[in-house]
Amino acid sequence: MSTPAVKTAAGYIAGLLFGLGLAISGMTDPARVLGFLDIAGAWDPTLMFVLGAAVGTTFVGYRLVFARGTPLFSAKFQLPTKQELDAKLLGGAALFGVGWGLSGYCPGPAIASMGGLTLPLLALLAAMVLGWFIAQRIAR
Structure with a gap:
């Protein structure tokens, strides 16, 4: 049952469910995201419920999945083994936060928003792809 086509x-x-969830929740609207991040100004708390639902769903989902012992479409779980904080992780997290705060998009919602492509979104996507290539070069 675990054929490449099934996987x-x-x-x-x-991915479709994730993208639909982002669109329905408002995470693809940069104005709403920036309003959520603007805690000192016109703060929009609606995305707090989205984040809370995501954390709750993940909390329950991981317990249900790990209770099975093995994943449905693989022989074993592929979990990260690295547990220490280093400069690469902290630097990447900082760049992610700065990019999210400046644009109102993080990678998932940016890709989900490609159907309504605008010039700022195109600039963000180009910068994101360029960042991937730079990160691959640095990692070598």
Whole structure:
């Protein structure tokens, strides 16, 4: 049952559900995200409920999935093994936060928003792809 086609279909379905969730929740609207991040100004707390639901769903979901012992479409779970904080992780997190705060998009919502492509979104996507290539070069 764990054929490449089944794994690919499961990935597409998960991505579709993720993108729909981002769109329905308002995470693809940079004005709403920037309003949420503007705690000293016109703060918009609506995304706090989205984040809370995501944390709750993840908390329950991980427990249910790990209770199975093995994943549905793989022989074993692929979990990160690195546990220490280093400069690369902290620097990447800082760049992510700065980019999110300046643009109102993080990578998932940016990709989910490609259907309504605007010049600022295109600039963000180009910078994101450039960042991926730079990160790969640095990691070598």
